[in-house]
Every structure is written in C-alpha cells, then in structure tokens.
Amino acid sequence: MKIKLYLSIFLICTTNLLISQDNNKTYLFAGSYTSGEKAEGIIVYNFNPETGALNEVEREDDLVNPSFLTISPNGKFLYACTETKMKQSGSVSAFSIDSLSGKIAFINKQKTAGKNPVYVTVDHTGSFVVSANYTDAVVDFFICNPDGSLQQSSQSFEFEGNSIIKGNQDVAHMHSVVFSPDNNFLFAPDLGSDKIHAFDFSINRFLTLDEKLTVQTNKGVGPRHFVFHPNRRYGYCVEELSGTVAFYTYNDGRLKLSNTYPLYKTEQDKYASADIHISPDGRFLYASNRQEEHSIAIFEIDTENGELTMVGHQSTHGETPRSFVIDPSGKFLLVANQSSDQIVVFRRNMETGMLTKIGTKSGLKAPSSLKMYRYGG
Numbered sequence: 073m074k075i076k077l078y079l080s081i082f083l084i085c086t087t088n089l090l091i092s093q094d095n096n097k098t099y100l101f102a103g104s105y106t107s108g109e110k111a112e113g114i115i116v117y118n119f120n121p122e123t124g125a126l127n128e129v130e131r132e133d134d135l136v137n138p139s140f141l142t143i144s145p146n147g148k149f150l151y152a153c154t155e156t157k158m159k160q161s162g163s164v165s166a167f168s169i170d171s172l173s174g175k176i177a178f179i180n181k182q183k184t185a186g187k188n189p190v191y192v193t194v195d196h197t198g199s200f201v202v203s204a205n206y207t208d209a210v211v212d213f214f215i216c217n218p219d220g221s222l223q224q225s226s227q228s229f230e231f232e233g234n235s236i237i238k239g240n241q242d243v244a245h246m247h248s249v250v251f252s253p254d255n256n257f258l259f260a261p262d263l264g265s266d267k268i269h270a271f272d273f274s275i276n277r278f279l280t281l282d283e284k285l286t287v288q289t290n291k292g293v294g295p296r297h298f299v300f301h302p303n304r305r306y307g308y309c310v311e312e313l314s315g316t317v318a319f320y321t322y323n324d325g326r327l328k329l330s331n332t333y334p335l336y337k338t339e340q341d342k343y344a345s346a347d348i349h350i351s352p353d354g355r356f357l358y359a360s361n362r363q364e365e366h367s368i369a370i371f372e373i374d375t376e377n378g379e380l381t382m383v384g385h386q387s388t389h390g391e392t393p394r395s396f397v398i399d400p401s402g403k404f405l406l407v408a409n410q411s412s413d414q415i416v417v418f419r420r421n422m423e424t425g426m427l428t429k430i431g432t433k434s435g436l437k438a439p440s441s442l443k444m445y446r447y448g449g
C-alpha cells in the first residue's frame with residue numbers, strides 16, 4: 073500500500089517536472105510583407121535564452137502581408153494584421169499558439185473597416201482586440217471569443233485631418249493603438265494629423281472617443297508608436313517624421329508633454345524612425361531609425377523623473393529596422409531589417425544598455441514585425 077502511494081507521488085512529481093521543463097520555452101514570431109501574394113508570411117523560431125540562437129519551428133503559409141503581430145497576455149493567441157498594403161480593406165487574423173511546440177494554427181479573420189491595417193493590440197484582459205489602419209485612418213474594435221476567435225468589428229472610428237509635411241501628412245494616418253497600463257484608456261497616434269487620439273475604455277468596456285484627452289503634438293513630427301514605462305507614470309512616443317522621441321508624464325488618461333529628444337546621430341533630409349521599446353527593468357529605452365542611419369538609438373531613463381540621456385547608437389547591420397523586440401529576460405535585442413531580409417540578434421549589456429551583435433538569421437523575406445513570448449519558467 074505504502075509502496076503504491078510513494079510510486080504515485082513519484083509519478084506525479086516527475087510528470088509535473090517534465091511538463092514544466094517542456095513549457096520553459098521562448099518563441100520568436102516574425103511577420104512579414106509577402107508582396108501582396110499568398111505566401112509563408114509568419115515564421116516561428118525557438119529562441120535559446122542563454123545563447124540567443126534561433127531555430128525555425130514552422131512557416132505559416134497562405135498569408136497575405138501579415139505585417140504586424142501581437143500576442144495575447146496569456147500567450148495562447150496571436151493576432152496579425154493581414155492583407156495590409158492592398159487596394160481593398162485589410163483584415164485582422166487570429167491564430168492559436170501551441171506552447172509546447174510553438175506552432176500556430178489559423179482560427180479566423182475579420183475585415184477591418186479601412187485599408188492597410190498596420191498595428192494590432194490586445195487589451196490587458198485578453199478579451200478585446202483593436203487595430204489601426206494607416207491608409208484609411210480607421211480604428212477598429214473587435215470582441216474576442218474565449219477560443220481566441222474574433223467577432224466582427226463592433227466599433228469603427230474614422231479620422232480626418234492633416235498637417236504640414238507634404239505627402240506624409242496630407243490626410244490622417246493612424247499608426248498604432250496602445251492601452252493604458254490600467255486598461256481604462258486607449259491612445260492612438262495619428263501620424264498624418266500630429267495627434268494622439270484618446271479613448272475612454274472604462275465605460276462598459278467599449279471605446280468612447282475623448283477629445284479632451286487627445287494630444288496635439290508638435291507640428292510635422294508624425295507620431296507613430298507609443299510605449300508606457302513599467303512604472304506606469306511615463307509614456308514615450310516615437311515621432312517618425314522628425315526622428316524624435318517625445319516624453320510624456322501620464323496620470324489617469326492625461327498625457328503631458330515633458331521633453332523631446334533627437335533619435336538620429338546626424339541631421340537628415342528625411343527622417344523615418346519606426347519602433348520603440350523599454351527594457352524589462354525600466355532602465356533603458358531603444359528606438360529604431362530607418363533611412364540612411366539604419367540604427368538603434370539607446371537612451372538611459374532616469375527612473376526618478378522619466379528624462380532620457382543618450383547612451384549611443386548601434387548599427388542594425390542591415391537596412392530598414394521597421395521592428396525590433398527585447399527578449400523577456402532582457403539579455404537580447406532582435407531587429408527585423410525589412411529591406412535586407414534578415415533578423416539580427418544583439419546581446420544587451422544590462423548595466424550600460426549597449427548592444428553587441430552576436431548573429432544573423434536569414435531565409436525570410438521583408439520581416440516587418442517581431443514578437444516574443446516566454447512560456448513557463
């Protein structure tokens with residue numbers, strides 16, 4: 073009897089150990105532009121969090137331009153902007169993620185009310201998805217079912233506007249959508265109108281546009297992507313057309329501009345900054361610069377007041393760093409160089425913030441979005 077009991081306890085313990093070891097995986101998901109044709113648009117890699125090595129797990133085919141990805145907070149679902157840069161309306165597609173293998177499986181997709189979705193986000197509960205459409209300046213709101221599938225868009229907000237840079241700012245262009253840390257507000261940078269539109273999300277979990285909280289940025293800057301600091305009190309917006317980052321203090325739906333910093337090393341005729349991220353410990357901010365410099369700008373964050381100090385620039389060893397990601401441990405930074413068809417892996421010095429190139433992954437076309445998730449561990 074006793075032996076049977078010990079045997080059962082031993083089996084339960086070893087099974088649990090095996091499950092948690094299997095689950096202790098980090099995956100990189102790379103979305104790309106497929107030149108408007110159905111192709112292998114999302115590639116999943118197994119990421120080694122000790123060495124930074126990437127090993128391909130699978131390629132998800134039959135996808136048209138899955139140019140931007142996001143992962144649900146519980147890591148079970150991946151949402152992608154699909155049919156971007158096409159003449160007709162785009163879509164948002166839902167996939168399930170198998171945490172043991174890293175493989176993804178298509179669930180369903182829904183049309184966006186506008187052309188060219190360029191950003192998709194999930195709220196902090198994992199129950200709602202919002203997309204930002206660039207060409208038609210529309211923000212779409214989707215309810216997610218418990219199985220991760222998306223219902224039809226239940227709210228669409230269309231924006232009009234313009235600003236001073238001819239070509240880029242003749243009309244409004246929504247470039248991202250970001251939920252506030254408390255999940256009560258949504259902010260939508262509009263590159264074409266130099267605005268960050270604000271929505272109240274606290275009323276019945278529907279979006280209500282709040283003009284009073286909307287921010288008018290400096291003219292001609294082209295607000296693009298936005299991140300909140302882990303301390304929830306600071307927000308940083310990468311401004312594509314002026315090659316700058318704007319620092320805002322944040323309190324209960326209110327963004328207040330505090331300072332602006334240049335992202336490029338030298339003055340340019342044209343700026344094209346793209347992505348922005350903060351290290352998990354909140355000490356360093358990184359932003360990518362496309363066009364001539366093809367670099368990552370590195371800043372130290374004064375965690376007492378949110379101000380930035382430039383630490384340096386790192387070449388991305390390739391062209392057009394449209395997207396980059398910091399791995400969950402904070403030890404690595406991976407860049408998608410869209411025009412040179414490669415992902416470049418850097419080791420991150422956690423004390424200085426500086427980056428050292430350790431590898432390049434080729435074999436994918438026009439990577440445009442990188443996301444990572446660590447399961448277990």
Ligand SMILES: O=C1O[C@H](COP(=O)(O)O)[C@@H](O)[C@H](O)[C@H]1O
Pocket residue numbers: 157188190206394
């Ligand atoms: O100007 C344009 O920009 C958008 C967004 O591209 P991004 O690489 O800057 O995010 C692009 O989709 C559109 O085709 C282009 O006309």
